[in-house]
Amino acid sequence: MNINPEFQRQLYLECSQARLIGIPLILGAVFTLSYFADNHRLASASTQAAMTLFLIITLLWGARQTMDSVVEEYRDRTWDTQRLSALSPWQMAWGKWLGSTIMVWYAGLICLLVYLIASDPGQPLFWPCFYATGGALLVQGLSLLLGQISVRQGHTKTGSTLLIVLLGVFIIAPWNRFASFAYFQQTTAVTWYHLRVIQQDFELISLLLALFWCSIGNYRLMSQELGIRTIPWYWLAFAVFLIVYLGGFLPGTSYPFSLMAFMVCISLSYIGVVIERNEAIRIKRLLTYLQQHNWRRSAEELPIWCVSLLLATPFALLLSVSEHPMRNLGSSFHFYPLPVLLLLLRDLALYLFFSYGKNPQRALSLTLLWGVLLYGILPGMFTLAGQNWLAALFFPLWADSAGGALVCALLQTAALSALLFRRWQESV
Amino acid sequence: MIAVDHLIFEYPGLRALDDVSFRIDRGSITALTGPNGAGKTTLLRCMAALDQPVSGAIRIDGIDVLEQPRDCHRIIGYLSDFFGLYQRLTVRQCLHYVARAQGIDEQDCDAAIAGVCKRLHILERLEMRPGELSRGLRQRVAIAQAIIHQPQVVLLDEPASGLDPEARHELAELFLDLQRQGMTLLVSSHILAELEAYCSDMLVLRQGRIVEQVAIKNRNIASTPYKLSLATPIYNLKEILNQLTGISLLKIETDQRVWLTIDGDAMQQHRILKQLLALDLPVCEFALAPGNLQDAYLETIKQQP
Numbered sequence: 001m002n003i004n005p006e007f008q009r010q011l012y013l014e015c016s017q018a019r020l021i022g023i024p025l026i027l028g029a030v031f032t033l034s035y036f037a038d039n040h041r042l043a044s045a046s047t048q049a050a051m052t053l054f055l056i057i058t059l060l061w062g063a064r065q066t067m068d069s070v071v072e073e074y075r076d077r078t079w080d081t082q083r084l085s086a087l088s089p090w091q092m093a094w095g096k097w098l099g100s101t102i103m104v105w106y107a108g109l110i111c112l113l114v115y116l117i118a119s120d121p122g123q124p125l126f127w128p129c130f131y132a133t134g135g136a137l138l139v140q141g142l143s144l145l146l147g148q149i150s151v152r153q154g155h156t157k158t159g160s161t162l163l164i165v166l167l168g169v170f171i172i173a174p175w176n177r178f179a180s181f182a183y184f185q186q187t188t189a190v191t192w193y194h195l196r197v198i199q200q201d202f203e204l205i206s207l208l209l210a211l212f213w214c215s216i217g218n219y220r221l222m223s224q225e226l227g228i229r230t231i232p233w234y235w236l237a238f239a240v241f242l243i244v245y246l247g248g249f250l251p252g253t254s255y256p257f258s259l260m261a262f263m264v265c266i267s268l269s270y271i272g273v274v275i276e277r278n279e280a281i282r283i284k285r286l287l288t289y290l291q292q293h294n295w296r297r298s299a300e301e302l303p304i305w306c307v308s309l310l311l312a313t314p315f316a317l318l319l320s321v322s323e324h325p326m327r328n329l330g331s332s333f334h335f336y337p338l339p340v341l342l343l344l345l346r347d348l349a350l351y352l353f354f355s356y357g358k359n360p361q362r363a364l365s366l367t368l369l370w371g372v373l374l375y376g377i378l379p380g381m382f383t384l385a386g387q388n389w390l391a392a393l394f395f396p397l398w399a400d401s402a403g404g405a406l407v408c409a410l411l412q413t414a415a416l417s418a419l420l421f422r423r424w425q426e427s428v
Numbered sequence: 429m430i431a432v433d434h435l436i437f438e439y440p441g442l443r444a445l446d447d448v449s450f451r452i453d454r455g456s457i458t459a460l461t462g463p464n465g466a467g468k469t470t471l472l473r474c475m476a477a478l479d480q481p482v483s484g485a486i487r488i489d490g491i492d493v494l495e496q497p498r499d500c501h502r503i504i505g506y507l508s509d510f511f512g513l514y515q516r517l518t519v520r521q522c523l524h525y526v527a528r529a530q531g532i533d534e535q536d537c538d539a540a541i542a543g544v545c546k547r548l549h550i551l552e553r554l555e556m557r558p559g560e561l562s563r564g565l566r567q568r569v570a571i572a573q574a575i576i577h578q579p580q581v582v583l584l585d586e587p588a589s590g591l592d593p594e595a596r597h598e599l600a601e602l603f604l605d606l607q608r609q610g611m612t613l614l615v616s617s618h619i620l621a622e623l624e625a626y627c628s629d630m631l632v633l634r635q636g637r638i639v640e641q642v643a644i645k646n647r648n649i650a651s652t653p654y655k656l657s658l659a660t661p662i663y664n665l666k667e668i669l670n671q672l673t674g675i676s677l678l679k680i681e682t683d684q685r686v687w688l689t690i691d692g693d694a695m696q697q698h699r700i701l702k703q704l705l706a707l708d709l710p711v712c713e714f715a716l717a718p719g720n721l722q723d724a725y726l727e728t729i730k731q732q733p
Binding site: 001003005008009012076085086087227229279281356426428 | 439476502504506510511515516524525529531573
C-alpha cells in the first residue's frame with residue numbers, strides 16, 4: 001500500500017513498542033484511581049479525568065510534537081533532504097501534522113473511550129468529543145504553523161515558541177466546558193448578519209473554518225519551503241474572510257464595519273511582517289521583476305504585509321471622511337485613521353530595519369523594545385513634563401488636530417523609511 | 429544536459445554568484461573547483477532549487493529549475509556536505525523514506541534499496557543507525573539516498589571530504605560506474621588529485637565567476653608542456669634557452685628546472701635535445717611534463733586577474 005511517506009516516516013519514529021505498551025499502562029493506572037474515587041465504578045470523576053487528560057495530552061504534547069516535526073528537521077540538518085523530495089506540500093504538511101501526533105492520538109483515543117464509557121446514558125456524547133478533537137487538531141495545526149515560521153526565521157529552539165502555544169492553550173481553555181454536558185443542552189442563539197444560529201452550531205462551524213484556514217496556512221508555508229512559487233492571494237482571501245466573519249457580529253452601520261476592517265488589516269500587517277521571510281535581496285528581486293514588467297514574478301515576491309497594508313488604505317480613507325464617533329477617546333487621545341496607517345508603516349519599517357541588520361533573529365524583540373519607547377515611555381515622559389507637542393511628535397494620536405498628527409506621523413515614517421532604505425542599500 | 433545562464437545570487441552585502449553561465453554535457457563528470465568562498469556550494473544549491481537566485485536561468489534536461497523545482501527534484505540527486513541523514517532511523521528506513529518520497533512505489537522499494545546498497549557495499553549495514561556508522565559509511569548511505577531514484581543528474585558537494593584513501597578510491601569507482609549508467613555528475617571538491625581519477629571536465633569558480641571550463645580528458649597533447657631538468661643550476665639559463673628556435677618558455681625554477689612547449693612532434697623534441705646537449709647543458713630529463721588537474725587549476729587561477 002502506498003501510504004504518505006512522510007506519515008510513514010513519522011510512524012517509524014513515534015510508534016515504539018515501549019510507547020505502545022507504556023501509554024495504556026499509565027492511563028490505566030490513572031483511570032483505576034478515578035474508578036476508586038467514583039466508588040468502584042466509572043462515573044463523573046472518571047469522565048472529568050478522561051476529558052482533562054485528553055485535552056492535556058492532545059493540546060500540550062500534541063503541540064510540541066507537531067512543532068518539533070519541523071524544527072527538528074532544521075536542527076538535524078535533514079530539512080534539505082525533505083525539500084529535495086518529490087512530495088507535494090499537502091502530503092508533507094498532513095504527514096507531519098497527523099504522523100508526529102500518532103501516539104498523542106493513541107493516548108487521546110484511550111481517554112475518549114473511557115469518557116464515553118463513564119458518561120451517563122442519554123448525555124450528548126458526540127458533540128463534546130467532536131469539539132475536543134477539533135480543538136486539539138487546531139492547536140496542533142497552529143503549532144505546526146509556528147514551527148514552520150520558527151524554521152524560516154532560523155530559530156531551532158522550540159522553548160520560546162512553545163511558550164506562545166501554551167499561552168494560546170490557556171486562552172482556549174474555556175474549551176474545557178466541552179466536558180460539561182450542560183453546555184450542550186443550552187439553546188442560546190448567536191446573531192450573525194441578522195441570522196440566528198444556535199451557539200454550539202455556530203462555534204462548530206467557526207472551529208471547522210479555523211481548521212480550514214490553518215490547513216491553508218500550513219499548505220502555503222510548506223509550498224514556499226519546498227520552493228514552489230506562490231502569489232499571496234491566500235493572505236488577501238484570509239483578510240477578506242476575517243472582515244466578513246467579524247462583520248457579522250457588528251451593528252448594521254458602515255462606521256463600525258470599516259473600523260473593524262481597518263483593525264483587521266492592521267493586525268494582519270503586523271502578523272504578516274513577523275511571519276514573512278524578510279530578506280533584503282527579496283525586495284531587490286521584486287524591484288528587478290517590476291522593472292522587467294514581469295508581473296507574475298513581482299506578485300510572487302510581494303511580501304504579504306503589503307497586501308494587508310494596501311487593503312487597510314481604503315478603510316483608513318473611508319474612516320477619515322466618516323463621522324467619527326471615536327475621534328476623541330480621552331481628553332487628549334484621539335483616533336486619526338491616516339496617522340494610524342502611517343504609524344503602522346513606521347513600525348513595519350522599524351522591524352525591517354532590524355531584520356536587514358546583523359541579527360535578524362532579534363528583530364522582533366528590538367522592535368518591541370522600541371515600540372515601548374515610542375508608544376509609551378517617550379510620550380508619557382513629555383506629557384508629564386507638560387510638553388504635549390513633543391509627546392505628539394512621538395505618538396501622533398496625542399496631537400490636537402488630525403493635520404498635526406498627520407505631520408508628526410509623516411515625519412517619523414519618513415525618517416524610518418530613510419534609515420531603512422540606507423540599510424537596505426548596504427545589504428544588497 | 430545542464431544549462432546555466434547569467435546566474436546571479438546575492439547574500440546580504442555579497443554577490444556570491446556573478447553572471448555565471450556554462451553548459452554541461454550528458455554523461456560527463458564535471459569537477460567544480462575553486463577557492464573557499466568561491467560560490468561552489470551556492471551554485472549547487474541553486475541548481476538543486478534549494479536557494480533562489482536574484483536572476484538567471486537554470487535548465488536541467490529541459491526543465492526550468494526555478495519555475496518547476498519539484499519536477500527538477502525528480503531527476504536530480506543532491507548530496508550536501510553534511511549528508512542529511514536521519515539519526516533516529518535505521519539505514520533501511522532512511523532509504524525507504526527517500527525512495528518513497530522520490531516517487532518509487534512501495535512494491536519496488538525493496539529492490540531499489542537492495543540495488544543501491546549492493547552498489548555501495550552497505551547491504552550488511554541496513555539495520556544499523558547512521559550514528560553507529562563510520563564517516564565513510566555514513567557518506568555512502570548519503571550517496572545511496574541521493575541516487576536511489578536513479579536520477580539523471582547527481583550534484584555532490586565535497587563528497588570525499590574526511591574519507592581515507594581507500595574510501596576515496598572506491599568513491600571514484602562508484603562515480604565512474606554511475607557515469608557508465610548514463611548519469612551526469614557535478615562534483616565540487618578541493619581535493620584535485622582525487623577528482624582527476626574520474627572527472628572529464630573542470631569548472632573553475634572564483635569570486636562567484638566561472639573563470640574557466642576545460643575538458644580534462646581531451647586536453648590537446650600539442651599544448652602539453654615539456655619538463656627539462658638539469659643536473660646543476662645554470663646561471664644564465666634563460667638567455668641560453670632563448671637562443672633555441674621552436675620552443676616557448678613557460679617557467680624556470682631555480683635555474684635548474686624548465687617548463688616549455690615545443691612546436692612539433694617527437695622528432696622536434698629529439699632535435700631540441702640535440703641542441704641542448706650541443707650547448708653543453710647537463711640535461712638529465714627532457715620529457716612531457718606529467719600534467720594533472722592541480723596544474724591545470726593553478727594555471728587557470730594564475731592567469732586570472
